[in-house]
Amino acid sequence: MVKVLDALRDEHRNFSRVLEILTRQIEFFEKAEEPDYDLAEKIVEYLKIFPDLSHHPKEDLLYQKLCLRDPRTADLMGDLETEHQKLAELTSAFEIKLKNVLLDAEQPRAEFMDAANEFIDFFRSHIMLEELRFFPAALRALSAEDWREIEVNLAQSEDPIFGENIAVPYVDLRNQIYEIATEQQI
Ligand SMILES: [Fe+2]
């Protein structure tokens, strides 16, 4: 099996888990119940930093290779690099709305909900696109030499939550994620 694809799929699983936990916190907000803002803030911080540091660069390399090997399929799929930029923008936009809530700033509830839903929905559909269309297309089109070249050029950063060495600010978050994930089987 291709190592880089395994790593990308593992990361998708982790992103999906934290997105699910974030969704539940947003549902509390929607029902005017008290969400765990600290948890939500840390999840957004993680989703803002880690994907751009390690996950998207790997996919961008893969996508560039796919554009060379099978431009038609790459073209039909849409521009993944642009999707990564849009994702970064939606993450920042949601982070601002979340900070406004924490600062008690004037902000219609609907604006917060829209930013949250847009960010979470886009992230999920982006993962789906990659799992269902991008990875299979890359597997079909790339040669063993292509995969070797990608692995040599990989900038690998350790995941601060799900890696072997958890970054100190995320220790509590990781414990919480595992507790919630086990309880709710996600
Ligand atoms: Fe991606």
Ligand SMILES: [Fe+2]
């Ligand atoms: Fe991805």
